[in-house]
Amino acid sequence: MTVPLAEVGFAEATWIMVVKSVVIFLGVFIIVPVLTLAERKLIGRFQNRYGPNRAGPVGLLQPLADILKLAGKEMFRPAAAVPLLFAIAPALVIFSGIVTLAIIPFGNVKDGVGFYGIDVSIGVLYFFAFSSLSFYGLLLAGWSSGSKYSFLGAMRSAAQLISYEVSMGLALLGGVMMAGSLSLVSIVEAQDEIWYIVPQIVGFLVFMIAGFAETNRAPFDLPEADSELVQGYMTEYGGMRFGSYLLAEYLEMFVVSAIAATFFLGGWMGPGPGWLDPVWMVVKVLALIFFFIWVRATLPRLRYDQLMSLGWKVMLPLATLNVLVTAVLVTVL
Amino acid sequence: MEARLNTDKTDWEQFPYLDSADVISVQRGPEPGGAGGAYRAFGATLKGLRTTFARIIEGPVTIQYPEEKTPVYPRFRGRHKLHRFEDTGLEKCVGCSLCAAACPADCIRVVAQENDPANRVSAGERYAEVYEINLSRCIFCGYCEVACPFDAITMGHDYELSDYNRSDLIFTKEMLLAEPIDRTPLRREGE
Numbered sequence: 001m002t003v004p005l006a007e008v009g010f011a012e013a014t015w016i017m018v019v020k021s022v023v024i025f026l027g028v029f030i031i032v033p034v035l036t037l038a039e040r041k042l043i044g045r046f047q048n049r050y051g052p053n054r055a056g057p058v059g060l061l062q063p064l065a066d067i068l069k070l071a072g073k074e075m076f077r078p079a080a081a082v083p084l085l086f087a088i089a090p091a092l093v094i095f096s097g098i099v100t101l102a103i104i105p106f107g108n109v110k111d112g113v114g115f116y117g118i119d120v121s122i123g124v125l126y127f128f129a130f131s132s133l134s135f136y137g138l139l140l141a142g143w144s145s146g147s148k149y150s151f152l153g154a155m156r157s158a159a160q161l162i163s164y165e166v167s168m169g170l171a172l173l174g175g176v177m178m179a180g181s182l183s184l185v186s187i188v189e190a191q192d193e194i195w196y197i198v199p200q201i202v203g204f205l206v207f208m209i210a211g212f213a214e215t216n217r218a219p220f221d222l223p224e225a226d227s228e229l230v231q232g233y234m235t236e237y238g239g240m241r242f243g244s245y246l247l248a249e250y251l252e253m254f255v256v257s258a259i260a261a262t263f264f265l266g267g268w269m270g271p272g273p274g275w276l277d278p279v280w281m282v283v284k285v286l287a288l289i290f291f292f293i294w295v296r297a298t299l300p301r302l303r304y305d306q307l308m309s310l311g312w313k314v315m316l317p318l319a320t321l322n323v324l325v326t327a328v329l330v331t332v333l
Numbered sequence: 334m335e336a337r338l339n340t341d342k343t344d345w346e347q348f349p350y351l352d353s354a355d356v357i358s359v360q361r362g363p364e365p366g367g368a369g370g371a372y373r374a375f376g377a378t379l380k381g382l383r384t385t386f387a388r389i390i391e392g393p394v395t396i397q398y399p400e401e402k403t404p405v406y407p408r409f410r411g412r413h414k415l416h417r418f419e420d421t422g423l424e425k426c427v428g429c430s431l432c433a434a435a436c437p438a439d440c441i442r443v444v445a446q447e448n449d450p451a452n453r454v455s456a457g458e459r460y461a462e463v464y465e466i467n468l469s470r471c472i473f474c475g476y477c478e479v480a481c482p483f484d485a486i487t488m489g490h491d492y493e494l495s496d497y498n499r500s501d502l503i504f505t506k507e508m509l510l511a512e513p514i515d516r517t518p519l520r521r522e523g524e
């Protein structure tokens with residue numbers, strides 16, 4: 001048995017790992033186009049209309065049509081752009097999204113196979129490391145485009161990163177302290193008796209709100225505010241490079257929902273036989289994604305200073321208080 | 334000035350010339366920010382979420398246009414129709430050209446002809462040998478309908494009149510007499 005580089009809770013043979021990673025990768029890449037359609041359909045329903053229903057039966061082929069259209073377009077690069085960084089930025093965003101999928105547990109070890117990419121002992125830190133890395137993609141995109149709109153969008157996403165990354169980490173810290181582990185598998189197992197959404201409701205709310213900011217989704221879609229910044233950091237992108245930003249947005253939404261489900265909704269836990277575990281996990285993730293879409297259909301975009309004051313004056317104190325109270329309770333009880 | 338609310342922060346001593354009857358006190362909302370602001374924002378967000386979710390329950394109200402058509406009111410002024418008498422099948426139009434005279438867009442052309450008693454086209458002395466409406470000029474005002482002494486021309490309910498060619502929009506008598514291929518749905522009572 002090959003021992004991976006990091007300290008892990010459980011490791012299989014290399015070929016099983018390869019098969020697992022392919023399955024997770026393909027599974028999520030099948031879900032993402034469906035999510036784009038589901039979002040447009042749901043937003044339609046939220047606005048008393050049908051949403052796309054022309055391409056294929058009830059609009060099911062719409063994602064295919066979108067992808068084909070994007071793939072057929074020119075990948076334009078402005079003359080003022082920095083060619084290498086301009087090309088690397090979208091790849092970086094997608095990379096950081098996909099890599100995070102590795103640690104999301106869809107079930108426990110069954111028949112010698114763990115239902116997750118890898119159970120690293122530093123699970124949460126891994127998630128934060130790579131979700132912060134995706135911001136480099138946005139920043140590089142904005143800076144290397146050589147356009148003022150892109151640059152403004154990138155500046156905003158940098159400000160958003162600073163404001164929300166801290167409270168996001170603090171929001172998860174409560175769960176980490178209760179479980180006594182950073183490994184996502186152990187955290188799910190620790191929720192055997194009660195899901196952490198009950199004792200950690202404040203943490204859950206702070207995490208979700210910070211998650212909206214993290215994924216640049218409404219009401220925190222300032223970096224790509226179309227009414228003022230055209231498309232923010234991706235203004236100058238075209239073709240599949242632009243498409244990869246869209247893909248990354250949904251991927252990150254999936255990842256953040258999966259982390260929230262793992263931390264607060266008991267991950268794969270649910271009634272029924274053991275083979276239902278991955279199904280429960282996906283159901284919980286999809287429910288959270290529905291919440292993402294619901295919020296997008298409801299709230300208007302925040303102003304720049306409102307975003308900042310919410311992040312620093314409300315979210316951070318709340319998350320810190322939550323951590324303090326949890327720390328005291330965990331020690332006392 | 335007693336009726337003023339405590340939330341009103343205007344310093345009324347600055348305006349001694351204002352008559353108290355003219356002063357309209359403004360009730361302002363609570364100041365933004367702070368813990369109270371966050372609490373209110375949270376409540377408002379929940380209210381908003383409920384509002385949007387109620388839209389899902391209501392269901393879509395859009396009309397799937399090419400398959401479903403917007404129903405029109407009975408008095409909707411669409412494409413014109415020429416009429417025949419139901420019993421005899423003779424045309425109601427007698428070629429008097431009053432519609433052409435009334436038309437503000439000057440889009441109706443009528444050429445009258447004496448009826449042959451052996452082979453009558455209309456019930457009157459004369460009939461319209463040519464009756465053309467140029468629908469690319471028509472403004473659908475309905476004056477022709479009002480002007481007609483025999484109710485021979487009325488405004489129908491068809492509104493899908495686009496075509497690829499301007500000359501195809503000149504509707505001849507045969508086209509105006511014929512029933513439209515697709516019937517436009519009529520709005521029902523209360524719809």
